[in-house]
Amino acid sequence: MITVICPNCKKTHNVDEKLIPAGENVNARCRSCKHRFPVNLKSVKANTTVKKSRKKKYPTRTIGVSLSKGGVGKTTTAVNLSAGLALAGHKVLLVDTDTQGQDSYMLGLKPKAGLTEFLTGELAPDEAIVEARENLWLLAGGKSLAGVRRMIDRKSFGGELTMAEALTPLEERFDYIIVDTSPGWDPLTVNVLFYVNEVLVPVALEIMALQGLVEFQKSLASIQKYRKEVNLKYILPTFMDKRVKYPETIFSKLKQLYGNSICSPIRYNVNLVEAPAYGQTIFEYSPGCNATADYRELVKMVSSDNNKNNK
Ligand SMILES: Nc1ncnc2c1ncn2[C@@H]1O[C@H](COP(=O)(O)OP(=O)(O)OP(=O)(O)O)[C@@H](O)[C@H]1O
Numbered sequence: 001m002i003t004v005i006c007p008n009c010k011k012t013h014n015v016d017e018k019l020i021p022a023g024e025n026v027n028a029r030c031r032s033c034k035h036r037f038p039v040n041l042k043s044v045k046a047n048t049t050v051k052k053s054r055k056k057k058y059p060t061r062t063i064g065v066s067l068s069k070g071g072v073g074k075t076t077t078a079v080n081l082s083a084g085l086a087l088a089g090h091k092v093l094l095v096d097t098d099t100q101g102q103d104s105y106m107l108g109l110k111p112k113a114g115l116t117e118f119l120t121g122e123l124a125p126d127e128a129i130v131e132a133r134e135n136l137w138l139l140a141g142g143k144s145l146a147g148v149r150r151m152i153d154r155k156s157f158g159g160e161l162t163m164a165e166a167l168t169p170l171e172e173r174f175d176y177i178i179v180d181t182s183p184g185w186d187p188l189t190v191n192v193l194f195y196v197n198e199v200l201v202p203v204a205l206e207i208m209a210l211q212g213l214v215e216f217q218k219s220l221a222s223i224q225k226y227r228k229e230v231n232l233k234y235i236l237p238t239f240m241d242k243r244v245k246y247p248e249t250i251f252s253k254l255k256q257l258y259g260n261s262i263c264s265p266i267r268y269n270v271n272l273v274e275a276p277a278y279g280q281t282i283f284e285y286s287p288g289c290n291a292t293a294d295y296r297e298l299v300k301m302v303s304s305d306n307n308k309n310n311k
């Protein structure tokens with residue numbers, strides 16, 4: 001028996017290997033939602049073996065870190081949340097979907113390949129994924145993702161599921177798949193939102209914060225029409241500076257509007273700016289600083305939802 005997961009409805013199907021036609025790539029049709037999708041038997045078999053040897057206590061969580069506005073702390077959060085979860089013993093895959101490729105830089109890595117080669121099928125998953133730390137793996141972003149955007153655009157149908165089809169078979173290996181997105185709104189961001197079940201939105205506590213969040217919610221709603229599983233789960237205030245008044249005011253306003261989705265804020269801290277220059281996470285660069293305490297708090301909040309229905 002091998003295990004195949006539908007990238008559309010995420011249902012798990014156990015299939016008798018003998019009934020599958022010969023070949024490495026076959027076409028499958030989900031018994032539940034009728035979605036048709038390609039299956040790479042090599043990676044499915046590898047995942048099935050891992051699954052047998054690993055008992056998972058909760059289903060894999062897929063979290064997109066996203067907001068169209070630039071410079072709000074998406075990459076800083078994706079990297080440090082992933083590193084914090086890995087330190088807590090969870091197996092984490094961090095996926096960078098940005099052409100800036102900053103997740104690698106922040107982790108002090110220069111991978112030769114990454115998400116592009118993985119999505120185009122040029123490399124097998126194990127060749128495209130790099131081990132970044134204990135329990136933490138990276139599918140690196142970078143300039144070559146511009147070509148992937150064009151590849152998605154050229155598909156006459158199903159382009160928005162490109163990432164879901166590629167990443168879903170890997171889920172059994174990880175407890176978390178955290179996906180960092182680029183600023184703006186492009187085919188890769190749409191792909192991320194057609195893949196993840198949970199969205200974490202970092203909101204910089206500044207004058208335009210609420211407007212950016214409202215705009216993003218509208219875009220997300222247009223995806224939710226087709227995919228109700230994707231849920232704005234966490235709103236993370238960033239750049240909190242208690243010395244000045246307006247971040248406090250905006251934070252109270254956010255709490256009023258979004259209640260339970262609001263995480264405790266990440267304070268403004270210069271160590272977060274310096275750590276990437278040393279290729280270190282905040283936990284490595286400055287274990288005792290207040291930003292580390294804030295990211296530890298975020299890790300606690302996110303992981304406390306492991307056994308809840310994360311829809
Ligand atoms: N809490 C913070 N305190 C101080 N500086 C921060 C904080 N969070 C992030 N930064 C810094 O702000 C800058 C932008 O952060 P980051 O790259 O994480 O944002 P982003 O949303 O990923 O940007 P982009 O939209 O360009 O991808 C970086 O220099 C980062 O070091």
Ligand SMILES: [Mg+2]
Binds near residue numbers: 075098102181182
């Ligand atoms: Mg970024």
